[in-house]
Amino acid sequence: MVSNRCKLAVKEQLKEMGLHFIMVDLGEVEIMETLTIAQRDVLKKRLSSSGLELMDDKKAILIEKIKNSIIQMVHHPSEVIKVNFSDYLSEKLDHNYTYLANLFSEVQGTTIEQFIISHKIERIKELMIYGEYNITEIAWKMGYSSVAHLSSQFKKVTGLSPSHFKQLKDKRRCPIEDI
Numbered sequence: 001m002v003s004n005r006c007k008l009a010v011k012e013q014l015k016e017m018g019l020h021f022i023m024v025d026l027g028e029v030e031i032m033e034t035l036t037i038a039q040r041d042v043l044k045k046r047l048s049s050s051g052l053e054l055m056d057d058k059k060a061i062l063i064e065k066i067k068n069s070i071i072q073m074v075h076h077p078s079e080v081i082k083v084n085f086s087d088y089l090s091e092k093l094d095h096n097y098t099y100l101a102n103l104f105s106e107v108q109g110t111t112i113e114q115f116i117i118s119h120k121i122e123r124i125k126e127l128m129i130y131g132e133y134n135i136t137e138i139a140w141k142m143g144y145s146s147v148a149h150l151s152s153q154f155k156k157v158t159g160l161s162p163s164h165f166k167q168l169k170d171k172r173r174c175p176i177e178d179i
Contacts, residue, residue, distance in 0.1 A: 013043065019033055019035075063107050066093065069093065071119060074123050085113075117157060118179045
């Protein structure tokens with residue numbers, strides 16, 4: 001689950017099945033009942049019809065937690081990004097960063113760093129499109145050391161400079177799920 005809409009879809013499916021949830025958060029659900037195998041299969045099918053999946057594998061769950069943590073930090077920060085992502089992930093998920101990075105690369109076929117960069121660039125596009133901040137403010141807000149660093153990374157990923165991107169009206173952002 002990567003959005004509030006996903007959380008609502010999960011809550012709806014649980015209610016329809018007569019299950020009582022204690023907590024539904026991004027990537028996690030805690031219910032009061034113990035699911036039977038049949039209930040688990042029904043829930044899995046219902047979630048699948050909503051474009052979601054029920055994960056049982058501990059590694060898959062950890063990968064999902066890594067993704068959700070990155071998305072939360074990049075797209076919904078409570079404050080300006082000041083902490084190193086590796087420290088943030090290690091602390092939040094209570095695992096050594098090297099283990100997290102190796103597992104993520106093995107399963108996803110990309111590095112955590114590339115995943116973070118992709119999401120940061122999408123967030124930068126969003127901020128530029130909204131026009132509330134200038135490029136200097138965006139660089140600071142997104143934790144870049146300079147506008148030049150942001151511009152260089154933006155151009156490497158999109159093939160466009162930030163100013164050129166801003167001029168293009170038909171350039172669409174990618175949904176979080178497609179990154």
